[in-house]
Amino acid sequence: MHFNMIKAIRGTRDILPLEVREWQQVxxxxxxxxxxxxxxEIRTPLFEETELFARSIGQETDIVAKExxxxxxxxxxxLSLRPExxxxxxxxxIEHHLDRQVGPVAKLYYMGPMFRYERPQKGRYRQFHQIGAEVLGSxxxxxxxxVIEMLFLLLDRLKVPSAQLLINSLGDAVCRPGYLASLKESVGGQLDKFCPDCQRRAQTNPLRVLDCKNESCQPLIARLxxxxxxxxxxxxxxxxRFRASLEDRGLPYALQPRLVRGLDYYVRTTFEIVSGELGAQNALVGGGRYDGLSELLGGPPVQGFGFALGLERFVLVLPESVTESLKEGPDVFLAPLGDEAHRYCTGLATRLRRRGIACDLDYEPGRTLRSQMKHADRVRARYVLIIGERELGSGQFTLRRMSxxxxxxxxxxxxxxxFGPVAGATAPTNFSPTA
Ligand SMILES: [Zn+2]
Ligand SMILES: [Zn+2]
Structure with missing residues (x-):
């Protein structure tokens, strides 16, 4: 009997341990x-009624229509897996009346997987991961x-180079209809020059035309x-006032009047933070204001502003100075020589760990020093502690730095x-390890 090997589904991927450390860093x-x-932090379910996304993101968006x-x-x-x-x-x-629980302005953040059936391409996954935050009630x-200052503080903390802030306003229920009408007219006058997607969008949702990624539409879009x-x-x-507040905080920005974002619910301020490091798909963070969204979902009027950043892209712009240190393994690898030393190491490992000192060891007894050193190197231990019979007798071991x-x-x-004292580490309380 021979079984085919089962692999991860197309458009998904495993985040392996070394990479997970980069994600955790972010x-x-x-x-x-x-x-x-x-x-x-707030944690919501991975799936919801389809209606939630159809109403909020918009029936005519690519997300709801196709993805x-x-x-x-x-x-x-x-039901639908959450696309954002x-x-x-x-x-x-709305459901939990969070305004009563967390105060007049609710500031919430989340992190986790989102799902969209997109054409798999480099750096794009059908299960992708976002960190986002929402301010509700102002x-x-x-x-x-x-919010943007907070994002730049995060970028600084992670030493992300060459980030640029792009901002736009999409207007509101008062001024947007007039703009949409002029947009529709302008696109309609040269409809056959636009791509089929744009031709459709010109009728259903003309703002989406500005968002078209099709090369041939770009010069046309620039003149709208x-x-x-x-x-x-x-x-x-x-x-x-938004721009003045950015200036007060010393945050430089560029106006980007084509910036509409992929979601229907945005009004007024929208923004992106882009990175030159990422090439064409260069948005690191995107967000904006969505004051009417609560009403669309059957709730009371609530003003909202928020953003999401894609972790897959974010880790790509982490500089080496940040990621290099993440490759280190445990503080110390215990290398006993002989049965008695091996037994001693079991207790020593417990005592180290209870003090917050990370250690690892070879579980096979009787290995040579050479093979244990190799093992220590493989797990990227910073130090090796060598414990032979003589060392056991004297109580003086040999600590060797791997670098x-x-x-x-x-x-x-x-x-x-x-290695200590490590903050938060305490002496044993619940059990007394031998030796
Ligand atoms: Zn307006
Ligand atoms: Zn187009």
């Missing part, structure tokens, strides 16, 4: 920075600028009317001092 930095700005993983469950309800995070967070906010432009020229005076004022071969005799207490 996730840890994000949690730390977000919490400085008083954000709290969702939708299915009927055994109760014949149409905002709709679920807003749904949860219409102030200074909130928007603060700018939304920034069509803003009503409250939208103009909002955008001016340069430096070594010194050391006692068990000396070892604890060398």
């Amino acid at each position: 996730e840890d930095a994000a949690r730390e920075i977000f919490e400085l700005y008083a954000y709290q 969702m993983y939708s299915f009927r469950d055994r109760g014949d309800v149409s 995070g905002t709709a679920s967070v807003v749904r949860a906010y 219409e102030q432009p200074t909130v928007e600028a603060e 009317p700018s939304v920034l020229d069509a803003l009503c005076s409250p939208c103009r004022d909002h955008f001016d 340069d071969g430096w070594q010194e005799p050391i006692s068990e207490e000396g070892l604890f001092a060398h």
